Structure formats: structure tokens, C-alpha cells
Amino acid sequence: MIDHLVAMKINHWDGVIRELATKALHNLTPQAPDYMATTVMPQLLPIALGIDLHSRHGAILASAEISHALYKLANQNNRPVTEVISSDCVDGLKSIHQRVSSLLPLYSLFLCLSLSTPLVALSFSVCLHLSLPPPCLSLSPSFSPPVSFHPHACCLKC
Known part of the structure; x- marks a missing residue:
């Protein structure tokens, strides 16, 4: 289910479908937090910087929803979210705004x-x-x- 949402729905042409898919990823994160943190998040970061606007939008929303769900899980266990999400993903999340902003002159x-x-x-x-x-x-x-x-x-x- 998670792989289908990431592969087929976060890049859908309809924004409502993208939003629903990312909310579903948020709700599925407690079922597979390690998979989300180690597999899905690193997969989303390059998409969030791509040229396809639908994919970029969906990947940024999905990254935010998954990060939020992982934060809530870490908070329940009295752990910082940086123990759940790798430092590379944390750096990637921090740099999305900067890197996308640097692409704007190209467009x-x-x-x-x-x-x-x-x-x-x-x-x-x-x-x-x-x-x-x-x-x-x-x-x-x-x-x-x-x-x-x-x-x-x-x-x-x-």
C-alpha cells in the first residue's frame, strides 16, 4: 500500500488525490515507521526537487506528513525525531526550500x-x-x- 501511494498517487494530476495520498501515508507511518524513515523518506527527497510540479508538490507534502507522523511517534517515546530520521534526510528536508528557491530563476x-x-x-x-x-x-x-x-x-x- 505504501509503495503504491508513493509510486502512483503522490504524483497524480489531481491535487486532491495527492493530498489524500499524503494523509494516508501519515496514517500508515505508525504501522511501518522504520520503513518510512529508511526507505520512503530518502526516496521522496529527490522527487521533491524534480522538474515535474505534480510530483514535486506530492513529494513535499508526503515528506511533511511522514515527518510529522514520525515526530509524533518519537515524541510519544520521549525521543527526538532526529533519532528516527537519518541525518541525511534531516539535511535534505532542511534544504528543500533553499534548493527549490534556487530553481525558480530557471523557471x-x-x-x-x-x-x-x-x-x-x-x-x-x-x-x-x-x-x-x-x-x-x-x-x-x-x-x-x-x-x-x-x-x-x-x-x-x-
């Missing part, structure tokens, strides 16, 4: 797709920022959104 920091709808005379850009979960919209001045709109300060267009 031009964000991808902007210009969309226009002539039928409603609405032009806007969708900025798919690689490190922020929700996309931000840069709308034309004449557009007033029906709901509260708070653009991110992630790029010059917002």
Missing part, C-alpha cells in the same frame, strides 16, 4: 499566461507562481471581481 520565477475573452471584453493574466499555492490574478483596471480580491506581492504584474 523565470513564474509562468504567466495571457488570457483574453473578447465576448465580455475582459483581459487578464494568470500568474502561476511556483512557490505559492493559490494563483494570483492581474486584472484590467475596468474589472471589478465579485468577491474580495487580494493579489500576491509575488511578481510585478500583481
Whole structure:
């Protein structure tokens, strides 16, 4: 079950499936903590730095869920989590943010797709920022959104 979730579900195109898979890994961690710490975690770290966004997202979520479950188990046994997770994995977890951030210039920091709808005379850009979960919209001045709109300060267009 664990191997199937890691191989097939954390890289699924649907974000809800990825999230459910990582929560399942969290719930399965108490059943096989050593396997998660010694086999699954080292397997996830390279995926968390890959170029496929779905796989990267799933691997980062899975690493977080498994780490949290291992922390809870270690805490129950009055042990530090660093005794459960190898020092290489701890270093890998610490460096994910730094290493992914260093990849952002390679992807031009964000991808902007210009969309226009002539039928409603609405032009806007969708900025798919690689490190922020929700996309931000840069709308034309004449557009007033029906709901509260708070653009991110992630790029010059917002």
C-alpha cells in the first residue's frame, strides 16, 4: 500500500488525490515507521526537487506528513525525531526550500499566461507562481471581481 501511494498517487494530476495520498501515508507511518524513515523518506527527497510540479508538490507534502507522523511517534517515546530520521534526510528536508528557491530563476520565477475573452471584453493574466499555492490574478483596471480580491506581492504584474 505504501509503495503504491508513493509510486502512483503522490504524483497524480489531481491535487486532491495527492493530498489524500499524503494523509494516508501519515496514517500508515505508525504501522511501518522504520520503513518510512529508511526507505520512503530518502526516496521522496529527490522527487521533491524534480522538474515535474505534480510530483514535486506530492513529494513535499508526503515528506511533511511522514515527518510529522514520525515526530509524533518519537515524541510519544520521549525521543527526538532526529533519532528516527537519518541525518541525511534531516539535511535534505532542511534544504528543500533553499534548493527549490534556487530553481525558480530557471523557471523565470513564474509562468504567466495571457488570457483574453473578447465576448465580455475582459483581459487578464494568470500568474502561476511556483512557490505559492493559490494563483494570483492581474486584472484590467475596468474589472471589478465579485468577491474580495487580494493579489500576491509575488511578481510585478500583481
